[in-house]
Amino acid sequence: MEQNTQSFDAVVIGAGVSGLGIAWRLAQAGQSVAVLDRGEPGRGASWAAAGMLAAGVELEPKEEWLWPLNRLAQRRWPGFRDELEEASGHSVGYRSEGTLVVAPTRDDAARLRFNTDLQLKNGVEIETLTGSALSGREPRLKPGMAAAVFSPNDHQVDNRALALALEAAARASGVEIRPGETVHRLTLSGDRVTGIETATGRISAGHVVLAAGAWSRGIEGLPTALKPPVRPVKGQMISVRMDPEQPLLRHVVWGPNCYLVPRLDGRLLLGATVEEKGFDDAMTAGGVLAVLEACWRVLPGLEELPVDEMWAGHRPTSRDDAPILGPTPIAGLHYALGHHRNGILQAPVTADIVAGEILGTPVPEAARPFTIARFLPAVRSEAVE
């Protein structure tokens, strides 16, 4: 059968926030770009997320090396939001009330103190709150918390609105977005990528960006050593509906094994399980129970609220929980995947780092540790550092 062949400067595999952001940046710089997605744009992990930009309160032991990248992402967010809203004509629902972390019991308080010490040592801005300061900020939380802190720089964005805005901005700058087109294979010539293959044809490209989230290992044509070590980590979430005029919460709130994220439209997102179940996307009674119970211990009044939606998504998680960004030993092939629980936070830096690397602009220092080189034998990694 005769097959079509088209040609672009760059092809991006996957229209999540990672792929769309990179495509937008490349098109702004005058590149011809196509983004292919096997489904609807933005409906992967980017749709399932909670949208927290929680660089500070998510800083945990053994993850200190992520802090410079996450802090850079956090700082870039306001400018990124302004530019994206202007380019797309869509609001991304950014809220800047900050994040509260609460500890209902003394055990929880000891753990919170341990994490807060680590965060303060790394330069995260965190304020300890008295009980009355906490209830002043959020009067509907369960009274009598053993401890609480406030993180003034950890904000949130509506991740679904973000995906739609990125899609609109990318299209407006000339990106060709193709929903419903699964990329089956990369094509290579020696150590250089030449394009991709779908069921209907070939596309040739000087650069290919693999941004297929948790599915990134499934693309054929990659040498085994370069298959990215990424797997799906399932998360179940629930949203309930508050009265937007009298919301139960205004801040993002973290409690033991849960978080609560109030949206401007009255939705209150409750999350999330962390499960090693492959690509299973069933909502389970145990998952729903765990999320609801943990959130109810923090905000008892939520039991009156109508359930709005329940869904499960797949965090694209690398072997060390950090993203894999930038060049590979195959010339022209770039990775933007493995963002685990931080891909919404990292969307602005992912876009700038990967597009910048393709365009030949200097990569920020904070991005250097995050190439695929860290997973390769030394002889191969020299080429990409």
Ligand SMILES: Cc1cc2nc3c(=O)[nH]c(=O)nc-3n(C[C@H](O)[C@H](O)[C@H](O)COP(=O)(O)OP(=O)(O)OC[C@H]3O[C@@H](n4cnc5c(N)ncnc54)[C@H](O)[C@@H]3O)c2cc1C
């Ligand atoms: C429950 C949950 C809560 C989360 N909460 C947060 C949060 O609060 N803050 C935060 O920063 N992050 C959060 N995350 C993580 C965040 O959602 C991800 O890190 C981020 O969305 C990854 O974006 P992506 O574009 O790389 O991947 P995705 O959004 O998954 O996009 C990948 C795309 O590739 C497409 N694709 C796959 N295979 C192919 C193929 N062969 N051909 C063509 N297209 C293909 C898919 O259809 C998909 O659209 C959460 C994730 C989950 C699941």
